[in-house]
Amino acid sequence: MNLFADIRALVNEALASMAAEGMLPEGLDLANVTVEPPRDPAHGDMATNAAMVLAKPARLKPRDIAEALAAKLTDDPRIASAEVAGPGFLNLRLDVSVWQSVPKAVLTAGTEFGRSQMGQGQKVNVEYVSANPTGPLHVGHTRGAVFGDALASLLAYSGHEVTREYYVNDGGAQVDVLARSVYLRYLEAHGQKVEFPDGTYPGDYLVDVGEALKAKVGDAYIGKGEEVWLSEIREFSTESMMNLIRADLKMLGVEMDSFFSEKSLYGTGLIEAAIADLDAKGLIYRGTLEPPKGKVPEDWEPREQTLFRSTAHGDDVDRPIKKSDGGWTYFAPDIAYHYNKVTRGFDALIDVFGADHGGYVKRMKAAVSALSEGRVPLDVKLTQLVKLYKNGKPFKMSKRAGTFVTLRDVVEQVGPDVTRFVMLTRKNDATLDFDFAKVLEQSRENPVFYVQYAHARICSVLRKAVEAGIAVDDATLAEADLSGLTHASELAVAKKLAEWPRLVEIAARTHEPHRVAFYLYDLASDLHALWNRGNEEPSLRFLQDDDAAASQSKIALARAVTVVISAGLGILGVAPAEEMR
RNA sequence: GGUCCCGUAGCUCAGCUGGAUAGAGUGCUCGCCUCCGAAGCGAGAGGUCACAGGUUCGAAUCCUGUCGGGACCGCCA
Structure with missing residues (x-):
């Protein structure tokens, strides 16, 4: 409906x-x-x-x-x-009867009220998180994870066939750095005193990995050169890091459908195939790029490279795909990965990146446009910075000072529901202030609480109704005579409920799950307003003394609100609260 | 210098495919508990939608330019 x-x-x-x-x-x-x-x-x-x-x-x-x-x-x-x-x-x-019919429609459909067929079963790949497997997820990743996950749910709810995917950057130089860092921790586990030079990861999350490696291989790698252990430790370390990351995501309630390994593109001909496809379209050539306009880097010198003619598909300059040593640039496997997505038959692609990858958007779109011959749209959503506060004071992150804030830190302190909701109370491309104290505050200022409070209040009414011996199961409420709902405050709630299916489609079309959070806040507001009118006008209270039929009609409206709140929170990945504590 | 994002009430932010008198929260002023959860509700005050052009019956929204803030900018991913 x-x-x-x-x-x-x-x-x-x-x-x-x-x-x-x-x-x-x-x-x-x-x-x-x-x-x-x-x-x-x-x-x-x-x-x-x-x-x-x-x-x-x-x-x-x-x-x-x-x-x-x-x-x-x-x-x-x-x-x-x-x-x-x-x-x-x-x-x-x-006609007022139209609005009066809304609660019944909601109660009959349940949380499916609002589900849309807009997507017509389109296959959409949503890639998000995709953090390097070199350490635990931090706050920035958390926002990307929450956003991508909610967007995926929203698209599924609006009739798309969604795949949630994580691209594992396990093929680049950063994994070598990881392996060397783990090797140092491994030596440490054997009682050696080690130092972490620049270009290694000193984080103590690798201590356990070093210990585990010791348990696995004993002293086999001690005193040996990289040629002996690098490849195997790389494998071992990325596996450990991915287990860590999977555990982090699970804490947040994020579950991916698929993990795609960058490494799987190497030595399998996949990169070559993707580049060959572009080459066949006349988009690969040897050439020299102009120096960047304005400030030229100190070490700039003209250099002939293998280039992708991304300008033919909307980019500003062509992009190198091979390094001077003949190896691929990081862009090449990304092209191959997106080529793979296209060949898997997706109708649309969405990439969720951090804002620091903004400069990467045009070339990626150019690549997908070229590879799919314009058939598959790629939307890149950038998630802006999260600024942390504690009681209004900025909270600086620093690895050295040990104030590096991880996903785990955040979720352990405020819980997954609050984390997720708060991260969705801003547009993805606006910076987000996250105050550890304020997000737990129980006031109207805190939208998480405000929405949950509305839900809990109605649950409270339902409990009271049961105590009073009034049947309030959904099947009964759906059959209630709703013609008594005539007050403007009651109709306002019904009208807001009727907007839900429309809101879902708008949010899905614009790829903006934050709209759901704002809608729920508005719905909660209408419910609270109606509730308080009941203080002055007893006829508006949900429980009408000695009048089960009237109570049921009013409770049907209230119960419909909880159903839509549940559906909305479900998209955001948040559990509704039965009562406030 | 170039590209992208942002600029809306004192502050933090919404604003749909361009639509009517631009909305919330917060802060300030004033009201509402004998009553389903007052952790809430109502009322008042608060605006050159950064600026200047353009398109349109109609612009916060689209286009061009300017100013201000942020991110990024050829062998790091």
């Missing part, structure tokens, strides 16, 4: 019949016709811009179209009134 879609369809029918009757020309483009809730409730329940959009192509005055459309629409029993306003808006008021 999507009321806005229903009414939009009704408008389309009315316009079609006007065309059939010769009042409008045939074949008008209706793509820009909208039916949406007006900002100002005084303008009714829904407004359509049809008359204004069609005035020009139809060579008619907006008012004339609007008048005729109004006459058609009011024939439908759902439309209580349609009046022309402003420059040609048609403001619609829906």
Whole structure:
């Protein structure tokens, strides 16, 4: 049930019949016709811009179209009134029975209310986290993980077939660094005193790995050169790190469908195949790049390289795919990886990167555009910085000072639900302030609490109802007579519930899960408002003394709110609270 | 210098495919518990949507330019 879609369809029918009757020309483009809730409730329940959009192509005055459309629409029993306003808006008021039917629809569908078929089963690959397997996940990764996960859920809820994927950078030089660092910890485990030179990872999370390596191979690598142990320790270390990362993600409630190894691209011909594909399209050549405009790096010198003609697909400069020593640049395996995604048959790709990879977006889009010949869209979502605070004071992260804040630190302190919700209360491309004290505060200022409180309050009512011997199971509530829900505060809640399916589609289309969080806050707000009206007007309370039928109708509305909150929180990966503690 | 992101109330931020008198929270002023959870609700005050052009019936939203903040910028991923 999507009321806005229903009414939009009704408008389309009315316009079609006007065309059939010769009042409008045939074949008008209706793509820009909208039916949406007006900002100002005084303008009714829904407004359509049809008359204004069609005035020009139809060579008619907006008012004339609007008048005729109004006459058609009011024939439908759902439309209580349609009046022309402003420059040609048609403001619609829906019959109260339409709003009264909303809780029933919610209770019948459960958390499936709002699920959309918009995606039409499109296969979408969402790649996120993809942190290097060289250490535990930190706060920045956490935001990417939460965002990507919620986006994936949102797309699944709106009719897409989603694959959640992690790209494991286990093929580059940073894994050698990891292996050498583990080797030092291994020596340490054998009682040697070691120092960590620049270019190694001194973090103590590798102590256990060194110990484990000792347990596995004993003293076999002591005093031996890299040629003996590098490859094997690399393998051992990345496996350990991935186990660590998997455990971190699990704490946060993130579960990937697939881990794709960068290493699996080497020596298997996959990179070569991807580059050959580009080459066949005439997009690979030997050449020399211009120096960067403005500040030229100190050590700049012209150099002939193997280049990808990414400028043919919207990039600003062509990009090197081979280093001067003949090895691939990091870009080459990324091309191969995305080539692989395309050949796996995905209809759309989404990459979630940290903002520091912003400069990488255009070339990646160029690569996918070239490889798929423009068929597969790639959307790259960048997650901005997380700024940490403690009681309003900035909290600087520093590996040296030991104040390096990991995902584990955050989740252990505030829990996965709070972490996830808070990380979704900002647009992905806006920086996020995360205050360890404030996110646990129980006040309206804290949206996590505010939404959970609304949910818990209703659960409390349901418990009271049961004590009073009133049946409040969903099947019973769905059959309740809702014609008594007539107060503006009650209808406001019903109207907000009716917006949920529409909100899901907008959020999914824009790839913006934060919209769900903001919607839930608004829904909670309407519920709290209704609740408090009950203080002054006893007839608005959910529990009506000695009147089970009236109680059930009001509880049906309240219960529907918890259902939608559960559905919304479910997309965000947050568990609803039965009671506040 | 180039590319991308951001600039909306004192502060932190929403704002849908361009739509009507631009909204929340917070802070300030004032009200609401004999009553389902007041951890809440209501009212008031608070705006040159950074600036200047352009497109449009209509611009916070789209285009161009300027200013300010951030990220990135050929053999690191």
